[in-house]
Amino acid sequence: MTPSVLLVDDEKSFRLILESALAAEGYDVRTAADVRSGRAAWKQAPADLVILDRNLPDGDGVQLLQELKVEATERNLDTTFLVVTAYADVDNAVMALTHGADDYVTKPVQLPDLLVKLRKGLERRALERQVQALRRGAPDVASLLRRTRSPKMQRVIEMAERVAQSPETPVLVQGESGSGKDLLARFIHACTPTRAESAFVELNCAAISEQLAESELFGHERGAFTDAKVAKRGLLELADGGTIFLDEIADLGPSVQGKLLRVLETMRFRRVGGTQDRAVDVRVISATHRDLSAAVASKQFRLDLYHRLDVFHLQVPPLRERQEDLLGLATLFMEQTARRLGRGVERISKDAADALVAYDFPGNVRELRNVIERAVILETSSELTTRSIVLGGRAPGGEDESAFLRVELGDDGEPPSLREVEAAYVTKVLEHAGWNKTRAAKILGVTFPTIQKKIQDYGLG
Template sequence: TQIKVGNREADRFIIGSSPGMAEVVDIIEKVAAGATSTVLIQGESGTGKELVAKAIHHQSHLKERRPFLAINCAGLPENLLESELFGHEKGAFTDARERKRGLLEIANGGTLFLDEIGEMPIGLQARLLRVLEERSFRRVGGVQDIEVNLRIVAATNRDLKREAQEGRFREDLFFRLNVVPINIPPLRTRASDVPVLASYFVQTYNRELSRTVRGFSPGARERLMGYEWPGNVRELKNVIERAILLESADVILESHLPLELSPRAEAPAALTATGEDFDPRPLREVELEYIQRTVEHFGGNKSKAARVLGISRQTLRDKLQAAERALQEGTVQALEGASASIPADADQISATPTKS
């Protein structure tokens, strides 16, 4: 299912069928139909904040071509970010050999997307506030006011209201940006969108890589649906791209997916028992039981078990050997002493997929 933004027939779609994304699309259409109100998009990393900003822009300018420009406020030092946004006059600083127009000026009549607005230095926040209040600014080193009429869409993965309350972000700027708030729900809260997005990415990479992948095996689909996707849509997209790029089958199988997507082993009873059923035990014993059940869950495959546990295979082997020695000696104290001999900084393998 593809939820189109308005009657746009071409290239910009918001993909999803969940109530959360339907609400986002509804806000996009209402904002795009109105004046150039400022929009603040909040959501976790990888949820598609820039795509939402582009959808607002394209729906606002269906019959005319206006610029959409974007800049990441976290990616540049303060002086360079200021020059990129506001431009500068010739001679404004050492390397200013000629006059330069900034993004605010170039995007006039269109949309300027300010990604990671929460990372903008306080000094620049004051200048941006003036643009929002007076619709004008001056280039760095300039004395002439330049009037602009554009929509500013800002995005952040922080709780910007809390940042403002705690003094890490200008409260007056927060209120100016938060005219139309859009909160994008994380992918883990809209599981029904996972197969829709996955199928869309299969179609996308079939075209880009000249492949003919038809879909997913039941096992692969179950793995995709059961994973929490901490990296959100971006992580899902990367997983599908990797599977199509590296595998030659016409169906994505469970074995084509990364080990990070493996289901977690069931926690031992000592971790889930409550009330009268709770039996306090030494931490080492509970850890050992969990390790053993995780290894059993993966049919004795220690590499998979270690990946899910977040430790190296060698650390897993050391812990199992320590447990075996303890059982042979018949004493829990021996188990604790043997386990304590394992360095605390032993090689770790993160169970959380890296962002890309």
């Protein structure tokens, strides 16, 4: 895509020179002479790079910078801002950077210097996207999944690696809740050579209304509906070059189903309220724990869309059909949790391992992870035993520790307030941690100052 530049400067000759120089470098350039028209130009379409003069006839360029920066952040745009200052002094440089500029140039502007800074800005964007992709755990996902010893799962991984080499092919992932569909989708993205460094964008179709799903997916133009004060890019645009993951696809409403079908057929779409067709290059991975062909049979899901999504089918086996992986995963989760919480739990006892193997894990890997995390929290020795491992809400060891906090109705028969429950829970965790605030904070997943504040607010201890 051609990178776009918005240049806001009141000096006409400067605008003309720069406009033609940048256009010659392959930038798509728009210019504005003051704050008001700069703002209007941005509203019409944001830019990848914004160059702003400090002194504008109707205001301060730095104020406009801050305004645009807030909007860019809200709208997930990683725009680079450059400020033009009158002279190269420390004050000006510090001023520009503390107000959110990525860099600054001084007048008279040296074109080579400016071009380098623009290019650096674009590289930073690309780099940030890569870092984001890495933070999402892309390489971890690959090594996690490749560790499997289950022949069934190995076959699924092999198929996933094969489809990764075919970057346009839509993939449908089916499997029980908590079995690892999400993880498999990220794995495919991470293994797709042409896409791995672009975004992996996720939409949970079950969590939102049909109208919202539509504007999230396709974006909207300004004024498309009452709340649409500014135009917004949709997830499809954000996923351009990468992967869009449509989770719980069976729950997608009928009108969005039709629009999605069009995207798959033409790789084009329109923002809500828009008239312009936009091209995208994405791989669509969809997932569901439901039987999609049954949803088609009962007319809840379009047959044509089903065929378009289910070009390549992957079935993630439930955990109970991957016994080979059970104890390996349990150990992994134990080690991770113990490290995170600073606990000395090192082993799983023979009895506890037998209990895990005998249990059928309706909630699959997610349930196993939760069971182990809670066991590590409860365990006081260095070994996880049947006392701490609670399966299916029951304590197989007899003693019922499954309810860490029991919520009881007050004397007036009313349930307690959130504040009361929180105070009781924090107390309980503090007691469990022997009033070690650092440990309690870790268990609760909050910072040390937060727990201190809670102790003070609720008058605990």
